[in-house]
Amino acid sequence: MATWEELQEALADYTVSCNTNERLRKMQRDWTRVLHFVCSDTGVQFGMDVRAGEIVSTQAGHVGVPDIVVTTDSETFCDMFWGDLNPMPRYLRGEIQVRGSQEDIMRIDAISYVIWPDV
Amino acid sequence: MSTGVSTAGGPPLTPTGQPPALRRSIGAVTATATSAGLAFAAINFLGIVSIGTYAAGASSWLAILVGGGIALVVAGVFSELNSMWPTAAGVRLYVAGAFGVRFALIATFTYMSTVILVIAADAFLIGAAIQHMLGEPPVLAYLWILVLLALATVLNLRGVRLAGRVQSIVTYTVLASTVVVSIAALVHPGMAFTAPFALFGAGPLSGFQAIAFGLFLFAAFEWVTTTAEEARTPKVITRGLFIAPALIWLTATMFSLGLDHLVPKNAAHGSPYPQLLLGQAALGRLGEIWMLAVTVLTAINTFNGGFLVASRFVYAAARENNLPRPFARLNLRAVPWLSVLVLAAASAVVGALVFATGQWLLLVAVGAALEAAVFAIASAALLKLRRRDTPPRGFRLRAAPVLAGGGTVLFAGLAMASGLSDPQDPTRFSPVPALVVIALGVVSTAYVVWVVPRLQRAAAARRVAARATGEPTRRRPPRPPATEPTTTAPDPSGPAATG
Numbered sequence: 001m002a003t004w005e006e007l008q009e010a011l012a013d014y015t016v017s018c019n020t021n022e023r024l025r026k027m028q029r030d031w032t033r034v035l036h037f038v039c040s041d042t043g044v045q046f047g048m049d050v051r052a053g054e055i056v057s058t059q060a061g062h063v064g065v066p067d068i069v070v071t072t073d074s075e076t077f078c079d080m081f082w083g084d085l086n087p088m089p090r091y092l093r094g095e096i097q098v099r100g101s102q103e104d105i106m107r108i109d110a111i112s113y114v115i116w117p118d119v
Numbered sequence: 120m121s122t123g124v125s126t127a128g129g130p131p132l133t134p135t136g137q138p139p140a141l142r143r144s145i146g147a148v149t150a151t152a153t154s155a156g157l158a159f160a161a162i163n164f165l166g167i168v169s170i171g172t173y174a175a176g177a178s179s180w181l182a183i184l185v186g187g188g189i190a191l192v193v194a195g196v197f198s199e200l201n202s203m204w205p206t207a208a209g210v211r212l213y214v215a216g217a218f219g220v221r222f223a224l225i226a227t228f229t230y231m232s233t234v235i236l237v238i239a240a241d242a243f244l245i246g247a248a249i250q251h252m253l254g255e256p257p258v259l260a261y262l263w264i265l266v267l268l269a270l271a272t273v274l275n276l277r278g279v280r281l282a283g284r285v286q287s288i289v290t291y292t293v294l295a296s297t298v299v300v301s302i303a304a305l306v307h308p309g310m311a312f313t314a315p316f317a318l319f320g321a322g323p324l325s326g327f328q329a330i331a332f333g334l335f336l337f338a339a340f341e342w343v344t345t346t347a348e349e350a351r352t353p354k355v356i357t358r359g360l361f362i363a364p365a366l367i368w369l370t371a372t373m374f375s376l377g378l379d380h381l382v383p384k385n386a387a388h389g390s391p392y393p394q395l396l397l398g399q400a401a402l403g404r405l406g407e408i409w410m411l412a413v414t415v416l417t418a419i420n421t422f423n424g425g426f427l428v429a430s431r432f433v434y435a436a437a438r439e440n441n442l443p444r445p446f447a448r449l450n451l452r453a454v455p456w457l458s459v460l461v462l463a464a465a466s467a468v469v470g471a472l473v474f475a476t477g478q479w480l481l482l483v484a485v486g487a488a489l490e491a492a493v494f495a496i497a498s499a500a501l502l503k504l505r506r507r508d509t510p511p512r513g514f515r516l517r518a519a520p521v522l523a524g525g526g527t528v529l530f531a532g533l534a535m536a537s538g539l540s541d542p543q544d545p546t547r548f549s550p551v552p553a554l555v556v557i558a559l560g561v562v563s564t565a566y567v568v569w570v571v572p573r574l575q576r577a578a579a580a581r582r583v584a585a586r587a588t589g590e591p592t593r594r595r596p597p598r599p600p601a602t603e604p605t606t607t608a609p610d611p612s613g614p615a616a617t618g
Binding site for chain 2: 006010023026027028031066067079091092093097098100105106107110113114118
């Protein structure tokens with residue numbers, strides 16, 4: 001199980017990776033969403049605000065009404081945000097659960113794919 | 120507004136109770152429209168004509184009624200499966216849970232080929248209808264097919280999506296218009312309804328084949344389960360699954376009665392646009408134009424839903440290394456462009472084959488056989504999963520051993536009945552539809568058995584090569600020894616262990 005501090009560290013790295021990737025920013029320029037995350041093993045929850053493709057904040061707890069809710073274990077979240085894990089196979093095996101539109105689900109995976117295409 | 124439960128010294132924990140509501144979610148009206156819209160394509164008009172070929176006299180309504188009853192069993196099966204895994208990847212999960220990952224891949228690859236068939240069929244049927252209305256030479260029908268596919272491709276590549284509300288309006292307009300024109304046909308002086316119960320009057324197994332085509336009218340209504348993740352509540356999908364067949368049944372029955380009343384069977388059978396014939400017979404030129412508009416509207420749903428589902432499936436398979444990696448490439452609108460282009464090209468080729476051979480009713484027979492086979496697999500999966508440790512079910516099919524067990528046998532029988540039907544002559548059998556289905560299955564099996572392992576090995580080799588460059592195998596920093604958990608620690612051996 002990953003601690004909240006480890007998740008914060010992973011989120012910080014993910015934010016930098018997303019916001020500094022020019023191709024991703026261009027691809028996501030029309031993507032403004034509120035994301036909620038739930039750790040199924042620890043019960044920890046956190047959120048992320050994305051505006052025009054830029055991650056403008058990540059925070060503990062859930063703020064606002066979500067467009068997308070992602071639930072999985074804390075280790076998977078950490079590995080995903082560090083770019084060590086391809087989320088699609090986990091999603092297809094039902095190990096990552098997402099509530100949201102099909103388009104948004106694909107966009108979340110696309111973020112990982114664009115930043116870390118070889119994972 | 121924080122919705123979490125505060126804990127001292129840490130982030131909020133998940134509160135118990137209902138999951139948070141999404142900003143945008145779909146309700147029962149949209150779910151029903153999605154289900155009915157996916158099922159009610161232009162090919163359904165030909166499906167109704169095929170039923171009329173096998174059901175003697177004016178007994179098509181009976182085949183549609185029985186087909187609708189069977190569709191309700193399918194709705195129950197998919198409702199229970201969806202309640203366990205409410206995800207777009209549902210079919211993969213149900214089948215993998217019951218029969219293993221490899222069979223699930225084979226089944227889904229074969230299943231997805233129906234999308235190409237339906238898109239190609241709709242492009243052909245609409246092309247033929249437009250060409251007929253404009254009084255152009257028949258050869259121009261294929262030009263219209265290419266124009267329609269090109270338009271759908273460009274819209275998909277530009278990331279244009281139908282909003283749920285628009286999709287609902289389109290679907291309900293199509294269904295309501297078809298019913299209204301059919302009623303207009305029924306009040307028009309026409310032929311008497313002869314032999315309304317002669318379901319088995321055209322051949323030894325004709326009634327059974329008519330029912331198989333009756334079930335085909337509902338094909339793809341279960342795809343609404345792919346929207347489960349955006350449903351307001353899990354029950355929304357269940358409602359859609361049960362209400363949509365009723366709407367399709369009503370529409371198809373009215374259209375079938377209208378055809379029996381006003382359009383001679385041989386005229387409907389020999390035409391790729393029977394709906395225009397009915398519109399013309401009922402309301403003259405106005406009815407013909409009205410039904411052309413309805414036909415074009417069905418394409419909006421087919422192209423929007425079909426391209427979206429299939430191209431995203433291909434993207435996901437490529438991300439999993441089950442298809443070549445280029446299929447996962449995205450354009451600047453986050454659309455898997457190669458998947459969309461290949462899908463359009465495959466549809467254009469199938470459309471060309473149909474155009475060249477004139478075998479549009481063969482597509483109906485192949486589609487009916489494939490869909491019945493999918494229903495058989497889903498029913499068998501449900502029975503097997505009843506004996507396995509699975510996620511909790513929000514819906515349980517009553518009398519599942521009888522309904523799902525009997526359904527497995529029945530659907531397999533219906534798959535064979537439509538697979539061995541001769542679309543041109545109800546008194547004869549033809550192996551051609553079955554051979555097409557078998558060929559699709561063999562290609563999918565060969566691909567999964569021989570090509571997928573190579574792709575997986577290539578992906579593993581790429582990871583090894585990346586490590587050989589001296590880069591760290593993981594970006595995530597290792598835990599300090601003091602905080603290393605004693606249990607449930609992740610395998611730090613590399614991406615292969617985590618991906």
